[in-house]
Amino acid sequence: MSWPLVQLKDIGNIVTGSTPSKSKPEYFGSDIPFISPSELGKSIYVDKAKQSLTEAGGKVSRLLPKNTVMVCCIGSLGKAAITATQVATNQQINSIIVDETIADPLFVYFYCLTLKPLLEAMAPATTVAIINKTRFSELKMPLPPLSVQKKIAMALEKADTLRGQCHQMEQELNTLAQSVFLDMFGDGYSSTELGLYTSVITSGSRGWAKYYSENGARFIRSLDVQMNYIGTKDIAYVDAPLGKEAERARVQHGDVLLTITGSRIGRVCWVTEDIDEAYISQHVALLRLSDKFLPEFVSYFLSMPALGQRQIKKAQYGQTKPGLNLTQIKGFTIPDVPIQEQQKFLETISANNHIKRLNSLNNSNIESLFNSLMQRAFKGELELKDVA
Numbered sequence: 001m002s003w004p005l006v007q008l009k010d011i012g013n014i015v016t017g018s019t020p021s022k023s024k025p026e027y028f029g030s031d032i033p034f035i036s037p038s039e040l041g042k043s044i045y046v047d048k049a050k051q052s053l054t055e056a057g058g059k060v061s062r063l064l065p066k067n068t069v070m071v072c073c074i075g076s077l078g079k080a081a082i083t084a085t086q087v088a089t090n091q092q093i094n095s096i097i098v099d100e101t102i103a104d105p106l107f108v109y110f111y112c113l114t115l116k117p118l119l120e121a122m123a124p125a126t127t128v129a130i131i132n133k134t135r136f137s138e139l140k141m142p143l144p145p146l147s148v149q150k151k152i153a154m155a156l157e158k159a160d161t162l163r164g165q166c167h168q169m170e171q172e173l174n175t176l177a178q179s180v181f182l183d184m185f186g187d188g189y190s191s192t193e194l195g196l197y198t199s200v201i202t203s204g205s206r207g208w209a210k211y212y213s214e215n216g217a218r219f220i221r222s223l224d225v226q227m228n229y230i231g232t233k234d235i236a237y238v239d240a241p242l243g244k245e246a247e248r249a250r251v252q253h254g255d256v257l258l259t260i261t262g263s264r265i266g267r268v269c270w271v272t273e274d275i276d277e278a279y280i281s282q283h284v285a286l287l288r289l290s291d292k293f294l295p296e297f298v299s300y301f302l303s304m305p306a307l308g309q310r311q312i313k314k315a316q317y318g319q320t321k322p323g324l325n326l327t328q329i330k331g332f333t334i335p336d337v338p339i340q341e342q343q344k345f346l347e348t349i350s351a352n353n354h355i356k357r358l359n360s361l362n363n364s365n366i367e368s369l370f371n372s373l374m375q376r377a378f379k380g381e382l383e384l385k386d387v388a
Contacts, residue, residue, distance in 0.1 A: 003144045003380060009137035011103040012096045015068075016133045017089030020053065020060040027057030034061065035089040037072040040079035044109065044160065046070070047084035061088035067105040069096040071112050073131040076263070077123060078116025082109050094136045104146060106153035110160075111141050114374050142378050152377045159373055163366050177349050178304040184345055185335045194298070195330025200288035203260060203326065204249040204280035211238040218278035220251065222259040225267045225284060227303045228296075230257070230275065240279055249279045249286075254295045256287040258302065260324040266312040268302040270295035285329055293334070297342040300349070301334055308332065 008014060017035075020027035033039075033049035034057075040046070053061060064070070064087050072079040074092035082105055089095060096112075098105045118139070123129035144152070195201065208219060219236040240246050251257070255271045261283045271278070280286055289295055302308030315328040337345075376382055 003142040005140045006143045007137065008096055008139050008141060011108065011141075011143065012098040014133060014137045015062050015064065015095045015097060017064075017091055017093045017095065018061050019090045020057045024057075027054055027060060028052070030054040030057075032058040032063070033085070033087045035070060035081075035083075035087050035093065037074075037076045037079055037090075037092050040070060040072055040081045040093070041076070042081075043164075044082055044106070044157070045084040046081040046087070049087070053088055058086075058088045061090075063088055064095050065097060067098060067100065069098060069105055069108045069112060071095070071115070071136070073119065073133075073136055075128055077119040077129050077131065078113070080109055080112045082106065094131075094133055102146065103143065104149040104153050106157060107149035108141070110153060110156045110374060111378055114371075114378065115139065142380070144380065152382060155382060156374060156377060159370055163370050166366055175305075177300060178306060180349055181300070181304060181307070181345065184341070184348075185337055189335040189337055191333040192336045193330065194287070194332045194334055197290045197292040198287050198330070199290055200286065201326050201330055202248055203285045204282045205245045206282050208238055208279070208281060211241060213237050213239040216240070218275060219281065220257065220278055220284060221281045222262050222264045222267070222283035225257050225259050225264070225269050227267055227269070228299050229269050230271070238279060240277070246279060249281075251275065251278045251280060251286060252288065254289070256289065256295050256298050256302075258285045258287065258324070258329065259283060260285045260329075261322075265316065265322055265324060266302075266309055268299050268308070270299045285324070285326065287329070292339075294339065294342045294346065296346050297337070298334065300345075302332070308334075 022028075028034075028051065030052055032053040032055065033047060034051040034053045035046060035049050036051070039049050064083055066083055066085055068083040068087075070081050070083065070089055070093050072092055073094045083095075096108060098108055119131050120129065122131055122135060143149075212219070214237065216237045216239045219238040220230065221236060224231045224235075240250075251271045253271055253273050253275070257269050257271065257280060259265055259267045264283075287298070289298060302312070311332050312324065315324055315332075316322045373382075
């Protein structure tokens, strides 16, 4: 089915947010949510933010009405949401105040979710990815009749709800492991510094891009480090060079890996026996433990929101550029639990881990199906008769 293509500026007013002067306290701290990219991408509708503005601050920043579609165009390109109330945004966000006589905001939102690969391809090769207002305004989208837009939006919203339920289950499974840990080790155990029981704490070196190959040794990047497992999507390989730098970055079975820079700081896993020769990037730290601690135990501890993750976030507080250094990692504290008790904990949560892995695979499949559904929807390939 062929629908006319229109530019985003044709379906509404495009607005770029701004941050009011922080030297004027009268601009901050009232009822108007001040949206940043961290508030986008979590749910379809947004009505709260970490910061708020006064009416005066909102006017400086540019107020957006309810049902405005917000898209991050600096940094985390493509994150999006719809305003559920009057808000303002910072300069990283371009917003579409949709003309609802010709376009449905929910339809526009879902279409904007498909733009992420295009935005990333369009962004100039700078330190921070940027799509300016003009280029964003000129992006094209299909525009079926309004009644068809609403049916497509309704179908995608139902699919998105199912997707959200799977993510919610993953969060609940993570909380369960933490609850078991606190029940077993919350009281009665002193803490010790992790660095006292590691024979090696290091990170990978730079310059691995020139060694990329079609096959060879596994190259573990920050995106490969998932919570308590190493991902298998888009695996990278290297023809590793000889020398001390490469040897330092080579992993062994039982090493604990922790991401230390970028947007994925704090993800942690251990190297299982099915990983043969492999090397880490400069964004990943390697912890080689003594016999005092099991790598699985340390990985689970560091992955728990109220325990290891809390220390990781605290170590980054006040830093201009988020990141962890090796000295900070050495200083992380962990309950001084006997090996037998560590093993008991791992046995207790083994069933939970199996369910988590299945749920993770299910989530991955659902994400692929949802993306495919969106692509079909905007090509006019969906059967909409039963949507109501």
